[in-house]
Amino acid sequence: MSDSPKLDFIREIIAGDLASGKHETTITRFPPEPNGYLHIGHAKSICLNFGIAQEHPGARCHLRFDDTNPEKEETEYVESIKTDVKWLGFEWGDNLYYASNYFDFYYESAIHLIKNGKAYVDHQTSEEMRANRGNLTVPGTPSPYRDRSVEENLDLFARMKAGEFQEGECILRAKIDMASPNLNLRDPALYRILHAEHHNTGDAWHIYPMYDFAHPLEDALEHITHSLCTLEFENHRPLYDWFIDNCPVPSKPRQIEFARLNLTYTVMSKRKLLQLVKENHVSGWDDPRMPTISGIRRRGYTPEAVRNFCKRVGITKYNGTTDVALLEYEVRDHLNKVAPRRMAVLEPLKLVLTNWPDGHEEDVEVVNNPENPEEGTRRIALTREVWIEREDFMEDPPKKFFRLGPERHVRLRGGYIVKCTGYEKADDGTITEVRAEFLPGTMGADTPEGVVCKAAIHWVSATHGVDAEVRLYDRLFTVEDPDGEEGGFLSVINPDALKTVAAKVEPAAADVEAGFRCQFERTGYFIADAKDHVPGTKVVYNRTVPLRDSWAKKK
Structure with missing residues (x-):
């Protein structure tokens, strides 16, 4: 029986592809849209994609920015994403890519689809397209512009690119199947008009590809072997494959979906x-x-x-x-x-050691990390007056309260056992100061016979403590x-x-x-x-x- 840990289903697929010779190596990608900061859900995808690349000799993971929407993307987000990926412990080396660097190829692919009768320019309004799309039980209604000639579509698309139309005036759509039970295949949009400045390409373009169109082309151009995405893209996979099959791409990636990370007490949108x-x-x-x-x-x-x-x-x-x-x-x-x-007192209450000589200080030794003895110890000055947590003193403590109270003993962490001898109160009943005596000979020693001391509390010197x-x-x-x-x-x-x-x-x-x-x-x-x-x-x-x-x- 093998002692190897069980692989998840994605790693099983990749192992099978390598064993069969389908792929000589594995190439994954992490493709964030730079329209916000990454969250903990993205960390799961980062660890998966970069982790797989680390597990196989010669494999790699690309960091690719899917920057196809200039209205929401900013350089600030690009830089923050790079910082986050590096902080998580991953490097992309020379494999940094931008979807916007492929704008010419997307355009050529759209021309290819038009020439093959598989894309057309539609002048319907967004409301009309939505109404004509149908639903899960009603097939869509073909656009009245669906059967335009190749020549007319090429001319209109070129004019879209040249900036002759206003935003929303027309779009380029794929010609697939308006009756498909998968709504994603009902002539999806490929290009929309946006007269917007792009963080990478400036004002060079007036048309921008839709995510569903650009993403598979990016994967294919970069020879991604396994395109890993979350389950909400499962219904998009037939469209992903359609673009791969009908555009002039150099490779055929495989899209695989996995469950996204959802956390309690958290929003991920x-x-x-x-x-x-x-x-x-x-x-x-x-x-x-x-x-x-x-x-x-x-x-x-x-x-x-x-x-x-x-x-x-x-x-x-x-x-x-x-x-x-x-x-x-x-x-x-x-x-x-x-x-x-380290010792810190979050709700300070002053404790005065009444039998401690004025001006006297003693170094106490405390452990830096009990889980790691190699970190050794440090020395802290114990003084006549120290700060303790307010909750570590009770005027009338219950039986199982083992910290400080009248006539009770407690150990100051690393130092002496002290006995409470009194306290002062403000008019509103608030304790303002606690008085105690330290027991000589108890630093670093066992509790003396006859003394009940069941707890140690942290403290900070009133002389040396810092606000x-x-x-x-x-x-x-x-x-x-x-x-x-x-x-x-x-x-x-x-x-x-x-x-x-x-x-x-x-x-x-x-x-x-x-x-x-x-x-x-x-x-x-x-x-x-x-x-x-x-x-x-x-x-x-x-x-x-x-x-x-x-x-x-x-x-």
């Missing part, structure tokens, strides 16, 4: 993500609440965790929804191994299926998806570069913000994930 940005529900495409790759990168997710998640989800033929908790688990699992520990802005990010929506809400996805935006607190952090968490990831002990995983953090000057951290899934108990 580019249109909806753009709406969140345009209406200022978030601060931008890279807002850490967004499911964009740039957003999760800024939030502190690691590429290793995202790749592990995509591998765990796998490749199937059936649509489903994955719990976002699985993604968060992979993030925690990886960060637990690689993120050094920090800490942003506590959470899930952007309050329900598992925001798209299914009757009031629309905007009606279930989580008002607590971002909370900002004024915290205290140890110096080793302040004098770090932007992008530094760590675990704030007993709190969660955090990253120094890529945009706003300035080492030692303006300390800004984003919470990546809490230490545990706090949403599980809400279901």
Whole structure:
């Protein structure tokens, strides 16, 4: 019995094609439209296409921008996509392509179809074409312009290219089958008129190919062997094959569909993500609440965790929804191994060691990462006054509360055991200060006989601690299926998806570069913000994930 892991159905097809000699190598492509930022769903496709190329000697994956719609595409999106693919750990080398570089070939292919009586210029309005298309039970009605002569169509198409017509005045359509049960084959549009500036070709063109027409031609030109796309394109496959069979292409790719990634508590529509940005529900495409790759990168997710998640989800033929908790688990699992520990107090409460000599300091030794002993230890100055978490003290603690309370003991992480001897309150009942005595001889030692100490708490020196802005990010929506809400996805935006607190952090968490990831002990995983953090000057951290899934108990 083989110990090799079971291949998904796409990798089985590719293995069979290589074994049979159908292909000498494998060529895949990742073909994003540069009309927005990539999201976590695209990461699945990136990992699949580039991953397959990495698994086979001589194979490659092309990064190709399907930039056939100048009205929605921007250079900003092109550059962001390149950054995202590289961040995930993949390289395209010399295999960077643009659909717009093939505009001449699409035009020649359209001429080829016209000359063979398989394309025509239609002057119907978009409303008329929609009405005449029919539906699943009613066949379409042929356009009154469907039987124009080849010569007339060639002349009209040339005039379209020259910019003689207004937008919407006419289009070029394929002549296939208006009675086909597959609506995609009912004379689909090939070219529309757009008097728009293109980010790559400027104003050289007044006509632009439709995605369904351009995409198979791009694949064929680049000799793609396996064109992998999500299930919504399954009904488009006969059209894809029709264009390959009827245009003068140099190769015949095979389109294979797989299930897209859907996540709970998340929207994946580019249109909806753009709406969140345009209406200022978030601060931008890279807002850490967004499911964009740039957003999760800024939030502190690691590429290793995202790749592990995509591998765990796998490749199937059936649509489903994955719990976002699985993604968060992979993030925690990886960060637990690689993120050094630091101490930060998010809701500071002052603790004064009354028997500690004024001005005295002692270095305590703490472990940088218990999961990785090679990272060693660091030393932190313990002083008379320290900050502790407000929730680590209770005036009247219940029986199973093992932290600080009147006459109770707790250990300061890496340091001494301390005993609470008193506290001060404001007029509104708020605790303003806790007093305690440290027990000499207990640093790094076992708990003395007769002393009950069942917990250790983190702390930050009041003398050396640094002020920090800490942003506590959470899930952007309050329900598992925001798209299914009757009031629309905007009606279930989580008002607590971002909370900002004024915290205290140890110096080793302040004098770090932007992008530094760590675990704030007993709190969660955090990253120094890529945009706003300035080492030692303006300390800004984003919470990546809490230490545990706090949403599980809400279901």
